Amino acid sequence: MGKEIYVGIDIGSLSSEALLLGEEEILAYSIMGTGANPQRTARQCLEEALAKAGLDEKAVSIVVATGYGRIRVPFKAREVTEITCHARGAHFLFPRTRTVIDIGGQDSKVITLDDKGRINDFVMNDKCAAGTGRFLEVMANALEVELSDMGSQSLQVRKGVSITSMCTVFAESEVISLIAEGHRVKEIIRGLHESISGRIFRMAKRLRVRKEITFSGGVAKNEGIADALKILFGMSINIPDEPQIVGALGAALYARDVALKDK
């Protein structure tokens, strides 16, 4: 009897992930850009993850899809929202998680959990891209800084330049004016981070935030934002080694639950 593999696929607006879960542990995962064809990306992502694990598709027991493009995954058995999946994934990695902050490519969410790790409440912001991965990409471009360097650069200064614009497009013009006025790039980056964390903090006020907080999504790799959130919420924040796969992990865990129940 071969090993059963449970697959979680997370099709986000910007990036997609596939994660293979075995009976006990995570076997492999893959991350790639979603591009214009989510169906094809889903398949490619799964194949890449299988290749990394040296496994065959035949061993795949169940596939659960989540994320913005979950409806489009043709080979899924189930679809579950990214709310449930991020909560599940975060709680698996950090069992004392009671709040999940997820900042993805185009949206952000805050989820609160009860003591059993089940969702209490959630709030989503999908009205505009301000404060998300896309926003940071646009700003990194305007500042001529590598996106992956934004975090470390912002931590090299003590204070940030205040950014008042709420909208990505206006914030970009504001940043360009600030550069022209001679402000330090590092302080501008810090200001951007403070603005983003401020938005998350205000959004989270609709819920009862408790520790521990786990930060997921691509933007969690930005240590500047993680730091700003720490300061605002007044507590330390868990950051997974690979924050982008939390949704896919949750979906894979869900897949395992379904498979075990069916048995």
Place this chain on the structure above:
Amino acid sequence: MRDKETRVKLLRWLIHSPTTYRVLRPIVDLQNIRENTAYRIWVRFLLDILRKAYAHKRPVIWMNSFLPIEIVYGVGAVPFLPEVMASLVGYMGWGEYPIAQADARISTDLCSFYRCAFGLALEGFLPRPNLIISSSHLCDGANKLFHYFSQICGCPHLMLDPPYSESPSTHQYMTDQLKDLVEKTCGLLRLPLDQDRISVVLNLSNQTRQYLVKINELRRAVPSPFPGSEGLSYLAGMNFYSIGSGWGLRFFRSLHDDIEKKVANKKGYLFEEKHRLLWLHHVRPYYKNEIFQILAERKAAVSFEESNYLYWPPLDPAQPWKSMVDKILSNIWAGPLERRMKAIEEMVENYSIDGVIHFSHWGCRQSCGGAAVIGDWLKERGVPYIVLPGDCMDPNNYSPGQTRTRLEAFIEMLE
């Protein structure tokens, strides 16, 4: 984080302490020594009414701005206007914090004045009310929000519901409602219904009204003697808050004397006046902004603003409730749009207006919804018109570049 919490607590304690207002008065007097007398009276009035509201020696009634304040003065309670308070907070540049607090509970689609007032109420900055009264004739926001305030503050809410249309029975229907409201107010607050005091208040209101009439006439002068930006701030504030009190009379008399002098000397508030503008909508952005500076640069005076249009007849102390109903029912912003349009037509004529700006404040459906109709109607009459979208309270919604471009383009249209 803890630091901010402590600061907020301290601020709250200071605001609730009547001594704060006593201490502030000489300081602020000194600060304002170069301002005109009317402005100084406004500040002193504010400090006085806030001190009374927080001291709670007499019952405090919260109300919305379009309910005649003579009612509250008449029953001997201390009136408190959350809307005016919100604009003050915005003026001081402190609006962001209460708005952010409110946005955690209520949609950001809503009027930022109300969100600010809501945030202030939630955070416990406002003086505890014994009663909340409001009138429904101007906007939906006031109705639901003031009702919710009464839940948060744990006190009763009484609402007047003026009809939309004029009909033979409208007047009686309203008078009965008002009498009922006043009776209930006196009952709940254990205040006697003192006819003498009511007469005094109404007389003061009428005397003040006389000055309002004269001020409005004086402002027809060319060049404009009094800036619209101030008309939209403390003049409108006093209009809502002080009519029927001794402070109100002193203020409007002083302002009248001041403007009279300026008109006699043919002194305009601008160094040079090339255009005369009418500002539509009761309010303007209160946080720091460049709108009036840009207009001044282009020699465009804001000669008048619709919020100070005098729409009500003198009150009759012998028939207090009937005349207050008259005041409510003659409100030009309630009822069909034709009322407002007719008043605008008068203002354009009386103040020799060259161009009209409609400031479309975020979340104000009742006013902004009519902006297009008013604009098309004015344009048919050859009056240049522009809509300036913006937000009076939330500086995050202020776009300086766009605003400047719009205003400058508008002035170019007039040239």
Place this chain on the structure above:
Amino acid sequence: MSQSLAFKKLLNGLKSEASEVRGNPVLGWTCTYLPLEILDAAGLSSYRILPETSSERADAYLDPNFCPFIKASLGKVLEGEYSFLSGIVMLNTCDGMRRLYDAWRFYCHPPFSFLLDLPRIVTSSSIAFFREGLVDLIGKIERHFGVTVTKDGLASAIEEANRTRALIRRLFSSQGRGDPPLRHSDILDILAEGWTNQRKVFNKALDHFLAKLEVDSSVVSRGPKLMVTGSLLDGSLLIRLIEELGGEVVASDLCIGERFLDGVILGSDPVLSLSKAYLEKAPCARMYDTERRILHLKHELDKTKAGGVIYFALKFCDPYLYEAPAAEEALRRIGVPTLFIEGEYTGRISGGTRTRVQAFLEILGRDAG
């Protein structure tokens, strides 16, 4: 075939049988506080203004930050889609509606227009006042359309409308009891047919339909039971989405749903009876008495055993957006999970709304096991 399609077929069959009332003036209406019995008694046809999709055309005639339903309505008028209307009757339901009424008149010049003054408070004086407004409306209709509205005419219109309400109540009473014969979304679609069809034909069709109604085994749902409340106006889309995702809607406190189904008690003065009955119905958030509204919601929750509430507010809908915190708090205090959705009026559901509803059902579902 879905039940609502079956109903439509039945209705169309009856329509072709009945003598067509041609050339009847048609009055458009927007608010369910308007007693349609008056239009019925005047021999006029009524048409509920509910555009099928959104429209941005009206942005330049109103204000961009405005209720999307109102913008859609004005947009359709401007595009000439309501040119068949002989007039409009609106109420001062909310600030947006007041301005819609002004813009409609200013830009489109309908041959007949009337704004009925709707009190926010319900007292004997306000009932008397509303009655006067109805009398005024009747007078103006009589003069403009050259018709006469008699007391008897009103009485029989009320009776016929009561029949409609009773028949629809029977449809709704099938909900929430396990093995419902039809879906909630079907009921809403059937209701919608009533707004654009002659009442007598509609009633007859409903009668036949109810007589033949059997249990539809495909309708059984073991998912979480929900109540929907708010300013939802674009048809049964949201309800259908909930059903598709495995939930079951058992109550809809909506203007397009079951809010206004209490019958009118006919007294010696039919106009007074109408005024009293309409003002005393379960209130919409626009009315003053929030407490009464919440009590009504609680009552419906008890009756239908709904386990959660979806509170839907259209963007920029002041009455519901301002009421939302009070309603959510009240529901939270009695332990009823609530999902708040701020939505558009577009004739389709956004991905964000789908995710929120699905997540809500996932949360409710896990408690059920």
